[in-house]
Amino acid sequence: MDREVDARLSAEELQDWYAFAFLLLRLPAALETHMQREVGISHFEYLVLAGLSMMPRHTQRMRDLADNTASTVSRLSNVVSRLEKRGWVRREPDPDDGRSTFAVLTATGLATVEAAAPRHTAEVRRLVFDPLTKAQHRQLGTIATRILRAVVPDGPRVEDCIPTPHQHRQTPEIEEPVHG
Amino acid sequence: MDREVDARLSAEELQDWYAFAFLLLRLPAALETHMQREVGISHFEYLVLAGLSMMPRHTQRMRDLADNTASTVSRLSNVVSRLEKRGWVRREPDPDDGRSTFAVLTATGLATVEAAAPRHTAEVRRLVFDPLTKAQHRQLGTIATRILRAVVPDGPRVEDCIPTPHQHRQTPEIEEPVHG
């Protein structure tokens, strides 16, 4: 450490790390810019809306939604408040547990996320999947899962956080939010 | 897109993408928290200090330093101002080009980054390299480079942004030839 700052990384590791570190800086910024320009929402707001859109009745507890978006309840609470002001999400109390709160996607919110989804997916495909071979797709998934296990040892498994798309567009319930 | 929000991604791709997307959210946060708790600086501040520490005379133009930290000149300018207030970096005018500004690491700044480096490297090893096989190290580097090319097509090559450690702790103003 006296002569070289990154002495504990070999030359090969250093190069692999820099490529990855740059990606960690650049890719989220690119996805963020794309969502802001194309749809006018943040990437994280999209994650929240998309997550809700694929849940039964478009509803999920704040606690579980935070897990499914790799976030914290605090951050989620702030974002849901913003989404509520835009009329895309509303809060509902949990009748079975007074501590719990449901986040519910509104009809307007569903329309928003349905308009945003194909553009976002296309961008992910363009930036992440198109440059890679199919073997590399799987390698990326495997590698990411392994690192994630080290980063968040007690976190939920990724497979358990992928919303199942079956329930989309299920029950037409209450349509419009109250505010005008 | 009417039935399923992420219809354009196959089930396999969806799982790979979620694992990677979660990593994009969790790993930077983990590195950030680690640096703040252990050293009291942000991860990006460390990148700046470490980059400077490995340049000849611990000096680099703002423009080039921004490239080497996958950043923008604007962000870098704000950060360097903060580092200047802490006494770790100082600005110097470029005698050859009135538009250009040099960022120079101070002795205190060098001591700081030298104290921080082994801890940061150890954390990177623990979170990124230890969970992977050597083959996966290379795969990660290759994959990251490929995606980066799609994200920043006109950006500098990663190899050109890795500070060469040869020059560290150099005393006099000597122009060093690059090793072939």
Added chain:
DNA sequence: GAAGATTGATCCCTCAATCTTG
């Protein structure tokens, strides 16, 4: 006009404090 650099308004995230319910 183009390139290097700085500034500041605005937005968002983080984190600790707080509250309520189980």
Added chain:
DNA sequence: CAAGATTGAGGGATCAATCTTC
């Protein structure tokens, strides 16, 4: 006391506007 959730203060990133020099 533990778990779910909210709030607000403080800090950092973004982006457009601006300035200077080539």
